Amino acid sequence: MVTIKQVAELAGVSFKTVARVVNKEPGVKASNVEKVEDAIAKLGYRPNKAASLIRKKQSDIIGFISDEISTTPASVAILKGAQDMAWEQGKTLMVFNLDLKHPNKDKLYEECLQHRSEGIIYGAMYHQSVEFSELFKTLPTVLVNCVSAQNDFTSIVPDDELAGYYVTKQLLYKGYRRIAFLNLNPEIMAAQQRQQGFLKAMQEYGIPEEQWHIDTIEKVVEGRTVNIAGEVAKQVIQEFKPDAVLCGKDLAAIKVYLVLERLGLTIGKDIGVASFDNWHDIPEILEPQLSTMALPYYEMGRMAVAQVLGLITNKNKAHQPTHYKVPCLLFDRESF
Amino acid sequence: MVTIKQVAELAGVSFKTVARVVNKEPGVKASNVEKVEDAIAKLGYRPNKAASLIRKKQSDIIGFISDEISTTPASVAILKGAQDMAWEQGKTLMVFNLDLKHPNKDKLYEECLQHRSEGIIYGAMYHQSVEFSELFKTLPTVLVNCVSAQNDFTSIVPDDELAGYYVTKQLLYKGYRRIAFLNLNPEIMAAQQRQQGFLKAMQEYGIPEEQWHIDTIEKVVEGRTVNIAGEVAKQVIQEFKPDAVLCGKDLAAIKVYLVLERLGLTIGKDIGVASFDNWHDIPEILEPQLSTMALPYYEMGRMAVAQVLGLITNKNKAHQPTHYKVPCLLFDRESF
DNA sequence: CACAAGAATGACAACGTTGTAAAAATGATT
DNA sequence: AATCATTTTTACAACGTTGTCATTCTTGTG
Numbered sequence: 001m002v003t004i005k006q007v008a009e010l011a012g013v014s015f016k017t018v019a020r021v022v023n024k025e026p027g028v029k030a031s032n033v034e035k036v037e038d039a040i041a042k043l044g045y046r047p048n049k050a051a052s053l054i055r056k057k058q059s060d061i062i063g064f065i066s067d068e069i070s071t072t073p074a075s076v077a078i079l080k081g082a083q084d085m086a087w088e089q090g091k092t093l094m095v096f097n098l099d100l101k102h103p104n105k106d107k108l109y110e111e112c113l114q115h116r117s118e119g120i121i122y123g124a125m126y127h128q129s130v131e132f133s134e135l136f137k138t139l140p141t142v143l144v145n146c147v148s149a150q151n152d153f154t155s156i157v158p159d160d161e162l163a164g165y166y167v168t169k170q171l172l173y174k175g176y177r178r179i180a181f182l183n184l185n186p187e188i189m190a191a192q193q194r195q196q197g198f199l200k201a202m203q204e205y206g207i208p209e210e211q212w213h214i215d216t217i218e219k220v221v222e223g224r225t226v227n228i229a230g231e232v233a234k235q236v237i238q239e240f241k242p243d244a245v246l247c248g249k250d251l252a253a254i255k256v257y258l259v260l261e262r263l264g265l266t267i268g269k270d271i272g273v274a275s276f277d278n279w280h281d282i283p284e285i286l287e288p289q290l291s292t293m294a295l296p297y298y299e300m301g302r303m304a305v306a307q308v309l310g311l312i313t314n315k316n317k318a319h320q321p322t323h324y325k326v327p328c329l330l331f332d333r334e335s336f
Numbered sequence: 337m338v339t340i341k342q343v344a345e346l347a348g349v350s351f352k353t354v355a356r357v358v359n360k361e362p363g364v365k366a367s368n369v370e371k372v373e374d375a376i377a378k379l380g381y382r383p384n385k386a387a388s389l390i391r392k393k394q395s396d397i398i399g400f401i402s403d404e405i406s407t408t409p410a411s412v413a414i415l416k417g418a419q420d421m422a423w424e425q426g427k428t429l430m431v432f433n434l435d436l437k438h439p440n441k442d443k444l445y446e447e448c449l450q451h452r453s454e455g456i457i458y459g460a461m462y463h464q465s466v467e468f469s470e471l472f473k474t475l476p477t478v479l480v481n482c483v484s485a486q487n488d489f490t491s492i493v494p495d496d497e498l499a500g501y502y503v504t505k506q507l508l509y510k511g512y513r514r515i516a517f518l519n520l521n522p523e524i525m526a527a528q529q530r531q532q533g534f535l536k537a538m539q540e541y542g543i544p545e546e547q548w549h550i551d552t553i554e555k556v557v558e559g560r561t562v563n564i565a566g567e568v569a570k571q572v573i574q575e576f577k578p579d580a581v582l583c584g585k586d587l588a589a590i591k592v593y594l595v596l597e598r599l600g601l602t603i604g605k606d607i608g609v610a611s612f613d614n615w616h617d618i619p620e621i622l623e624p625q626l627s628t629m630a631l632p633y634y635e636m637g638r639m640a641v642a643q644v645l646g647l648i649t650n651k652n653k654a655h656q657p658t659h660y661k662v663p664c665l666l667f668d669r670e671s672f
Numbered sequence: 673c674a675c676a677a678g679a680a681t682g683a684c685a686a687c688g689t690t691g692t693a694a695a696a697a698t699g700a701t702t
Numbered sequence: 703a704a705t706c707a708t709t710t711t712t713a714c715a716a717c718g719t720t721g722t723c724a725t726t727c728t729t730g731t732g
Contacts, residue, residue: 050386051688054717261597387718
């Protein structure tokens with residue numbers, strides 16, 4: 001690779017002058033700027049970030065560690081948001097994926113440390129509580145889509161309770177009175193919080209207990225999550241006979257749509273359907289289009305970077321970890 | 337950050353001895369190894385990769401540039417595959433996303449160059465032809481899920497023609513004789529190649545032209561791709577009355593399922609449905625489960641890294657760019 | 673006990689940058 | 703033309719490593 005000294009030689013100036021031109025520092029004669037820029041172009045010189053890092057002690061790198069995040073479509077948006085924000089702030093994201101074969105967070109953290117990452121973002125696939133070792137205290141660290149078991153890290157999660165509350169209120173507002181909530185696996189934090197919101201809305205409207213039904217569309221068998229949305233949907237719709245179904249995720253809503261089609265019920269008229277996710281293309285491909293609570297993943301990714309940059313700048317100041325709950329947006333389409 | 341010299345001081349040896357321990361070089365007395373390791377643990381020392389890079393002139397970084405890839409669920413697997421392979425080979429992936437706001441490939445390539453990336457992978461969201469500037473010739477570069485307009489880069493794409501051929505053959509083999517192919521936007525390379533495969537299979541079976549029907553589920557309106565799978569599916573099924581429907585993507589298959597449910601047709605019995613993608617959870621959530629041609633994204637990601645590493649090692653040798661077509665696998669479930 | 677051979681260690685340059693301070697060139701003023 | 707202030711340029715140390723080579727310490731042998 002061509003170095004700053006080679007450029008200097010070709011341009012006939014000292015290498016420091018070249019450095020000034022490269023870093024747009026003032027105090028270089030116009031004629032020299034031109035000579036240097038010509039030489040740079042001719043040789044195809046690019047500054048070596050690594051060299052600059054050792055000297056400046058600033059890497060401009062943010063580590064992004066994800067627990068399998070990048071295989072799950074919805075939360076990929078977190079990464080995208082983080083990427084965008086990082087780029088806007090002149091930072092580079094270094095992405096590492098945890099997976100079943102390498103479930104060792106600490107090893108990836110070490111990797112980030114060796115690259116002199118200035119801060120770390122840890123992102124989870126679904127809203128959950130995660131255990132972290134002391135190692136994670138080394139650098140400014142922000143959690144996204146999860147919280148730590150000890151609540152000792154700044155975290156950014158969707159406001160699932162508010163989301164559950166809001167969508168239920170909307171259903172009630174539109175006149176639905178007999179609602180089936182087909183929730184996610186209740187071990188998931190998101191499921192619990194949404195359920196709280198759901199119940200709160202129900203109570204506020206004074207809906208008696210026999211007017212709603214909560215069921216789960218996921219079963220955990222030997223550690224693996226099994227989807228049983230199909231059977232549950234069919235059974236609940238036929239036996240409980242709700243006038244609206246609230247689904248834990250858009251994928252489950254597909255199931256509900258299929259069941260309702262078979263039964264000849266018209267969605268949005270005979271029965272309302274709502275859901276959570278706003279998962280890439282699915283709500284729009286369904287007919288009628290699915291009204292669903294969008295999880296603000298992209299925005300959360302952006303916030304994570306913003307927060308971690310904040311922590312980096314205020315590194316020395318003591319601070320309390322903050323827990324951000326990002327509101328979810330209802331995409332109000334045609335299904336209820 | 338703590339440096340090798342601080343470790344040396346605490347351990348009471350020269351910093352060179354510490355370096356030897358860190359890099360597991362031979363020729364250090366056991367007692368000193370222990371002293372050094374203690375000091376490292378006590379101070380929390382981690383080698384500075386940037387410093388090592390300048391000296392060794394080896395960054396172990398591979399740049400991954402994607403055109404919006406990471407927002408699209410299916411092809412995220414490319415990234416995951418690349419990530420895994422890179423990690424196994426002791427390399428670090430540096431991921432950059434192109435998007436509508438920053439559609440400048442060259443700028444991201446520059447970024448990779450500044451990090452002294454050893455090679456570049458360019459990944460596309462869907463199988464297509466892309467234009468590259470001369471800049472992309474700077475480093476060993478491999479394209480994944482796309483080819484260059486001039487065919488002058490090593491590329492890795494799914495074998496869409498074979499996939500189209502194979503799935504059609506399977507349909508025919510199982511006795512379906514009146515097949516509707518609801519293809520993707522015909523401007524997409526994948527659509528064209530699959531159609532060729534489809535036609536080849538039809539000809540080999542000697543199926544007359546009036547026995548099949550090809551239609552498109554996407555329309556391009558003012559540069560944006562609009563999904564019209566719903567209308568097309570309804571119309572084609574009712575008018576052409578196929579005994580099997582081959583969908584361009586799993587999302588479109590959802591539409592077809594809904595139409596068939598409404599018509600009261602039993603999928604896998606009255607009518608067969610096949611598709612392309614094997615898109616995360618969708619085929620399995622449908623009932624009956626969708627038989628679909630899986631696009632080998634994960635494997636392609638792995639191959640891309642493997643190829644780029646090959647190019648890096650043989651950098652000096654002249655080579656012809658190779659074009660790999662990765663076979664797709666039929667996930668044979670219950671829908672035909 | 674002297675010596676050689678081999679093992680272990682250390683001193684120091686080098687990598688490509690940035691930062692600091694001193695030197696040189698330029699221009700304005702007398 | 704001499705002086706001074708200002709602008710521009712250069713020389714060189716520093717960053718945290720690795721690589722080279724010289725030095726010191728062990729150990730075994732005669």
